[in-house]
Amino acid sequence: WGAVYTIPIAFAVVLSAVAIGSFMGAIAGYSGRWADSVIMRAADVTLSFPPILLAMTVAATLGPGLSNAAVAMVIVWWPIYARLMRAQVLEVRTREHVEAAIAGGAGRMRVLRVHILPLCWTPTLINATMDFGQVALLAASLSFIGLGASPPTPEWGSMISEGATRFYSWWIAMGPGLAILSIVLATSFLGDGLRDIFDRRSRT
Secondary structure (H helix, E strand, O other): OHEEEEEEHHHHHHHHHHHHHHEEEEEEEEOOOOHHHHHHHHHHHHHHHHHHHHHHHHHHHHHHHHHHHHHHHHHHHHHHHHHHHHHHHHOOOOOHHHHHHHOOOOOOHHHHHHHHHHHHHHHHHHHHHHHHHHHHHHHHHHHOOOOOOOOEEEEEEEHHHHHHHHOOOOOOHHHHHHHHHHHHHHHHHHHHHHHHHHOOHOOO
C-alpha cells in the first residue's frame, strides 16, 4: 500500500526533472552565449551541494509533506538532466544533417525540435530509468526523518521510521525496506538493459 504513495511521487519527480532539465539544457546547448552561462552556472551551484543535504534544506524550508518533498527533489535532480541534454545537443548540432537543415532555411526552433532533440533522448531515458529508484530512496529518506509523508500516511520511509522505534517488531520496517530495495534494483537492472539495447559499444 505504501507503493501507492512512493511510486507516483518518484515518477512525478523524475518526469518533472527530465522536462525542466532537458528544456534548460537544450536552450543552453543550442543558444550558447549568455543563456548557456546563466543556466550552467545555476546548475553548477545546485550540484555543488550534497543532494540529500540540499533536499533536506529545501524540504525543511517549505515544510513537511509529500508535495514539498517532491519540489525539493526536483530542485536536486534537474541540473543532472540539464547538463546531460546540453552535452547531447552540443554534439548533435555539429552533424551534417543539422547544418544542411540550417542551410536550407529551417528556423532555429524547427532545427532544435525536429533535427536535434529526437537524437538526444536515449541517454536521458536511460538515466531517468536508473534514477527512478534513487528518487524513491530519497523520498523515503525524507519521510524517515520527518520531512516527507507524515503518519498515518503509509509511505515507505515513514513506515521504516515507525518500525525503527520498535526494535522487537522488526517486521514493521522489513517490508517497506525490502520494497525500496526491490525498486532500486529493478530500475537499475532496467536501465542497464536499456543501455545495452541502445548502446552497441556496451554490448561488446
